[in-house]
Amino acid sequence: GENVEQHPSTLSVQEGDSAVIKCTYSDSASNYFPWYKQELGKGPQLIIDIRSNVGEKKDQRIAVTLNKTAKHFSLHITETQPEDSAVYFCAASYASGGSYIPTFGRGTSLIVHP
Amino acid sequence: DGGITQSPKYLFRKEGQNVTLSCEQNLNHDAMYWYRQDPGQGLRLIYYSQIVNDFQKGDIAEGYSVSREKKESFPLTVTSAQKNPTAFYLCASSRPATNEKLFFGSGTQLSVL
Numbered sequence: 001g002e003n004v005e006q007h008p009s010t011l012s013v014q015e016g017d018s019a020v021i022k023c024t025y026s027d028s029a030s031n032y033f034p035w036y037k038q039e040l041g042k043g044p045q046l047i048i049d050i051r052s053n054v055g056e057k058k059d060q061r062i063a064v065t066l067n068k069t070a071k072h073f074s075l076h077i078t079e080t081q082p083e084d085s086a087v088y089f090c091a092a093s094y095a096s097g098g099s100y101i102p103t104f105g106r107g108t109s110l111i112v113h114p
Numbered sequence: 115d116g117g118i119t120q121s122p123k124y125l126f127r128k129e130g131q132n133v134t135l136s137c138e139q140n141l142n143h144d145a146m147y148w149y150r151q152d153p154g155q156g157l158r159l160i161y162y163s164q165i166v167n168d169f170q171k172g173d174i175a176e177g178y179s180v181s182r183e184k185k186e187s188f189p190l191t192v193t194s195a196q197k198n199p200t201a202f203y204l205c206a207s208s209r210p211a212t213n214e215k216l217f218f219g220s221g222t223q224l225s226v227l
Contacts, residue, residue: 001173006156009154032214034214034215034216036216036218041220041221042220042221043118043120043204043206043218043219043220043221044157044204044216044218045218046215046216049214049215089156089157093214095210099145099162099164099208099210100208100210100214101147101159101162101172102214102216104149104156104157104158105156106154106155106156107154107156
């Protein structure tokens with residue numbers, strides 16, 4: 001099955017700095033790569049996703065890059081703000097029997113210091 | 115408001131007791147999922163269901179059971195066979211035919227007395 005590794009487990013930055021979270025996956029069949037943000041005591045929410053036919057996608061201060069050959073993808077957050085503090089999960093999935101069953105990384109706790 | 119609702123928010127289980135976690139969605143989604151979250155472990159799949167009256171085991175199904183009698187509901191029972199049930203449980207739903215995005219509930223924290 002799919003295996004997703006995520007690094008770092010904890011990331012501490014100053015407000016205004018950039019933050020980068022990296023993930024690798026093992027199954028070349030995976031073709032959908034979402035990122036979820038989880039605030040304390042809440043369920044995760046999708047913040048950005050990318051498909052295997054695209055190398056980069058941006059949405060305001062966040063961007064995701066994908067290198068299919070190396071089987072790794074990254075989340076980039078620029079101009080970080082205290083409200084970006086949360087746990088971020090990457091995932092990899094592919095269609096199987098009409099469903100996408102994502103495999104999640106272990107999460108990165110991002111702390112943005114004012 | 116459309117969404118996915120989990121209840122209760124906190125639940126306590128006594129030794130040898132079965133407990134049931136509720137998950138309801140009004141998004142008209144076909145697929146529903148249960149994940150277990152432990153500190154530093156990420157999200158691990160317990161069970162998922164693609165349609166009513168059908169469900170599949172995930173990576174850590176032992177000690178859990180589910181049912182899917184209605185499209186809107188996917189309750190999870192933590193049985194006494196689950197020896198380490200303390201965790202944060204997340205329910206999610208999706209409409210995979212059109213969108214792979216998962217919508218999560220706000221979770222249930224289960225603790226053992």
